[in-house]
Amino acid sequence: xxxxxxxxxxxxxxxxxxxxxxxxxxxxxxxxxxxxxxxxxxxxxxxxxxxxxxxxxxxxxxxxxxxxxxxxxxxxxxxxxxxxxxxxxxxxxxxxxxxxxxxxxxxxxxxxxx
Amino acid sequence: xxxxxxxxxxxxxxxxxxxxxxxxxxxxxxxxxxxxxxxxxxxxxxxxxxxxxxxxxxxxxxxxxxxxxxxxxxxxxxxxxxxxxxxxxxxxxxxxxxxxxxxxxxxxxxxxxxxxxxxxxxxxxxxxxxxxxxxxxxxxxxxxxxxxxxxxxxxxxxxxxxxxxxxxxxxxxxxxxxxxxxxxxxxxxxxxxxxxxxxxxxxxxxxxxxxxxxxxxxxxxxxxxxxxxxxxxxxxxxxxxxxxxxxxxxxxxxxxxxxxxxxxxxxxxxxxxxxxxxxxxxxxxxxxxxxxxxxxxxxxxxxxxxxxxxxxxxxxxxxxxxxxxxxxxxxxxxxxxxxxxxxxxxxxxxxxxxxxxxxxxxxxxxxxxxxxxxxxxxxxxxxxxxxxxxxxxxxxxxxxxxxxxxxxxxxxxxxxxxxxxxxxxxxxxxxxxxxxxxxxxxxxxxxxxxxxxxxxxxxxxxxxxxxxxxxxxxxxxxxxxxxxxxxxxxxxxxxxxxxxxxxxxxxxxxxxxxxxxxxxxxxxxxxxxxxxxxxxxxxxxxxxxxxxxxxxxxxxxxxxxxxxxxxxxxxxxx
Amino acid sequence: xxxxxxxxxxxxxxxxxxxxxxxxxxxxxxxxxxxxxxxxxxxxxxxxxxxxxxxxxxxxxxxxxxxxxxxxxxxxxxxxxxxxxxxxxxxxxxxxxxxxxxx
Numbered sequence: 001x002x003x004x005x006x007x008x009x010x011x012x013x014x015x016x017x018x019x020x021x022x023x024x025x026x027x028x029x030x031x032x033x034x035x036x037x038x039x040x041x042x043x044x045x046x047x048x049x050x051x052x053x054x055x056x057x058x059x060x061x062x063x064x065x066x067x068x069x070x071x072x073x074x075x076x077x078x079x080x081x082x083x084x085x086x087x088x089x090x091x092x093x094x095x096x097x098x099x100x101x102x103x104x105x106x107x108x109x110x111x112x113x114x
Numbered sequence: 115x116x117x118x119x120x121x122x123x124x125x126x127x128x129x130x131x132x133x134x135x136x137x138x139x140x141x142x143x144x145x146x147x148x149x150x151x152x153x154x155x156x157x158x159x160x161x162x163x164x165x166x167x168x169x170x171x172x173x174x175x176x177x178x179x180x181x182x183x184x185x186x187x188x189x190x191x192x193x194x195x196x197x198x199x200x201x202x203x204x205x206x207x208x209x210x211x212x213x214x215x216x217x218x219x220x221x222x223x224x225x226x227x228x229x230x231x232x233x234x235x236x237x238x239x240x241x242x243x244x245x246x247x248x249x250x251x252x253x254x255x256x257x258x259x260x261x262x263x264x265x266x267x268x269x270x271x272x273x274x275x276x277x278x279x280x281x282x283x284x285x286x287x288x289x290x291x292x293x294x295x296x297x298x299x300x301x302x303x304x305x306x307x308x309x310x311x312x313x314x315x316x317x318x319x320x321x322x323x324x325x326x327x328x329x330x331x332x333x334x335x336x337x338x339x340x341x342x343x344x345x346x347x348x349x350x351x352x353x354x355x356x357x358x359x360x361x362x363x364x365x366x367x368x369x370x371x372x373x374x375x376x377x378x379x380x381x382x383x384x385x386x387x388x389x390x391x392x393x394x395x396x397x398x399x400x401x402x403x404x405x406x407x408x409x410x411x412x413x414x415x416x417x418x419x420x421x422x423x424x425x426x427x428x429x430x431x432x433x434x435x436x437x438x439x440x441x442x443x444x445x446x447x448x449x450x451x452x453x454x455x456x457x458x459x460x461x462x463x464x465x466x467x468x469x470x471x472x473x474x475x476x477x478x479x480x481x482x483x484x485x486x487x488x489x490x491x492x493x494x495x496x497x498x499x500x501x502x503x504x505x506x507x508x509x510x511x512x513x514x515x516x517x518x519x520x521x522x523x524x525x526x527x528x529x530x531x532x533x534x535x536x537x538x539x540x541x542x543x544x545x546x547x548x549x550x551x552x553x554x555x556x557x558x559x560x561x562x563x564x565x566x567x568x569x570x571x572x573x574x575x576x577x578x579x580x581x582x583x584x585x586x587x588x589x590x591x592x593x594x595x596x597x598x599x600x601x602x603x604x605x606x607x608x609x610x611x612x613x614x615x616x617x618x619x620x621x622x623x624x625x626x627x628x629x630x631x632x633x634x635x636x637x638x639x640x641x642x643x644x645x646x647x648x649x650x651x652x653x654x655x656x657x658x659x660x661x662x663x664x665x666x667x668x669x670x671x672x673x674x675x676x677x678x679x680x681x682x683x684x685x686x687x688x
Numbered sequence: 689x690x691x692x693x694x695x696x697x698x699x700x701x702x703x704x705x706x707x708x709x710x711x712x713x714x715x716x717x718x719x720x721x722x723x724x725x726x727x728x729x730x731x732x733x734x735x736x737x738x739x740x741x742x743x744x745x746x747x748x749x750x751x752x753x754x755x756x757x758x759x760x761x762x763x764x765x766x767x768x769x770x771x772x773x774x775x776x777x778x779x780x781x782x783x784x785x786x787x788x789x790x791x
Binding site for chain 1: 128129130131132134135138139142173174175202223224225227
């Protein structure tokens with residue numbers, strides 16, 4: 001099953017609801033998610049399992065909210081791995097997540113014209 | 115929360131982007147929002163802002179939603195603040211954790227504005243309902259408190275009216291439970307000025323204040339009339355008339371009145387609507403006096419009957435009265451107290467002194483067994499005692515009393531039917547009490563008037579022989595004969611004259627009674643042969659004790675008694 | 689408590705049956721039953737066959753019926769069981785009503 005990078009219906013609904021607050025929202029999403037990813041890399045390096053799970057769970061949730069299904073799914077896979085085995089099996093660079101996030105950033109910025 | 119004031123919703127979400135979304139969603143629906151980013155902040159926020167509904171993210175740093183929810187629910191207490199968990203947790207176990215933590219519902223991500231609106235709306239209705247119920251409950255509690263206070267005050271007034279009498283007399287034992295006062299039971303007892311005592315037990319229909327309030331005019335009438343020397347029949351007629359007038363249709367008073375005559379060891383009893391009154395005699399037999407009249411307040415004065423039953427009661431014998439609350443008494447096994455059972459118990463019991471205590475124990479056991487069912491209980495035991503003429507107390511009269519009648523003469527004559535229908539003693543007593551100094555001797559004067567007038571009627575005009583009263587059936591025969599002869603009067607009269615004159619030391623009351631009877635041999639009397647003293651009541655010896663002089667004139671149908679009082683500090687009479 | 693009432697065809701006898709507890713809570717219903725009747729009703733029969741309990745407020749309600757009906761109207765209290773009959777006996781209500789025990 002393939003996931004869309006950005007579910008149009010979802011993001012458009014958000015845009016409608018937020019109106020002129022949409023660009024601000026996108027900026028917040030991007031910066032907060034950036035922070036989360038940095039934090040998570042740190043938590044991976046010191047092997048803080050619990051904190052990492054909260055972080056990846058949070059990112060997953062907010063991705064769902066904006067319709068970023070692909071990134072959300074990647075987060076889910078990592079979350080399950082961390083819960084089932086340990087963060088030791090997780091890629092310390094979070095390569096896939098970072099890659100997909102970069103691409104998402106571009107799409108969102110274009111959409112919000114920022 | 116008033117209608118114009120919108121709901122305040124606390125949003126706890128650690129992801130800032132998500133927080134923005136949910137905040138906008140909720141605000142768009144017209145609610146006020148407060149934000150917290152973790153469990154600790156949520157608790158602080160709750161304490162400070164007191165939101166109406168809480169949206170709580172499950173997984174958060176610092177303190178997660180489950181812990182925060184548990185702690186907040188403790189703070190909420192008996193109020194209702196619904197907590198809706200925001201979660202992208204998908205497994206059932208996690209969802210169950212939400213509910214176990216005190217969550218009332220959950221919202222899953224991605225957020226759907228329609229679902230959020232519906233859930234908040236539903237909980238809003240529950241919050242409003244809960245608050246309305248709480249407010250109403252508090253209002254009811256407040257009103258109840260107020261009513262209880264009112265009742266307490268009313269009860270104090272009631273006690274002042276109803277408890278003037280001689281319920282403390284040594285020959286009465288009573289159990290009047292607090293519930294029974296405001297369930298309409300009234301117990302009154304008063305010494306008669308002519309000696310003896312009258313007891314009244316009433317059980318008003320209904321409960322609470324309306325039942326108790328009827329007792330007040332009854333108490334006033336009872337004490338007022340007994341003190342003035344009225345007989346039980348007249349007192350009953352007055353009470354019935356009063357209750358018939360003031361009580362609404364459908365309300366009445368089951369009652370029993372007992373007139374105890376210590377000197378003749380007799381009782382006169384009227385029972386309208388109460389359970390059988392039981393008398394245990396010295397031979398161990400139990401006699402019952404069942405209800406033979408409609409309760410008071412039902413019949414109009416013209417239809418009301420004050421006819422009493424007469425009976426013997428010797429010193430040491432006891433009579434038992436109950437209100438119907440007593441049948442609700444149950445012992446600790448839940449067994450009912452039954453009237454028949456009690457009668458049997460009375461019959462078997464060989465220790466009369468313990469009977470009353472036994473019933474008290476039953477009452478206490480019943481109260482412990484079922485507090486809420488324990489209703490009004492009134493139980494009275496009255497024992498016949500010997501004449502207590504001597505025990506009457508004298509009260510000091512204020513010497514500063516300037517007004518009053520001290521020099522006067524009054525005469526009153528009644529004929530035939532009036533002799534049958536009217537008791538002049540209260541009227542005569544009322545007139546003599548216009549002499550202020552005689553008020554301390556109310557009882558003595560009443561006894562003197564009673565003796566002289568009764569003798570004049572019974573022995574003078576009606577020609578009845580006191581000796582009849584001594585035999586077993588004698589009393590009934592005596593009264594039957596009395597009624598018969600009263601109805602046949604023709605050309606008879608009783609003349610009473612009262613004269614009061616002040617003297618050097620105080621004053622003297624001269625009472626003269628003339629009857630149209632055939633008289634008796636006066637010479638025998640004036641020589642004070644003991645057997646002759648049996649001719650009347652407690653007799654002439656009593657009169658001689660109380661009066662300065664008692665002289666029979668003519669053919670014995672004229673008597674003049676003089677009662678003198680002395681005006682001194684220590685209030686002794688001559 | 690349920691009240692079952694029936695007016696005879698000629699409109700001169702009203703039968704009122706009390707089923708269940710005849711107590712303080714019965715006031716409104718009982719009154720409603722006879723309130724609309726007028727002097728054309730010459731007799732009331734209050735049927736206690738299915739009455740399980742009777743207290744002093746019930747006696748009061750019967751007095752209200754007597755007040756409404758007037759002293760000339762016959763009021764019979766029928767099918768009284770032993771307990772019910774005893775209550776009427778103690779209160780001497782047979783002086784105002786015809787109390788008829790259950791056969």
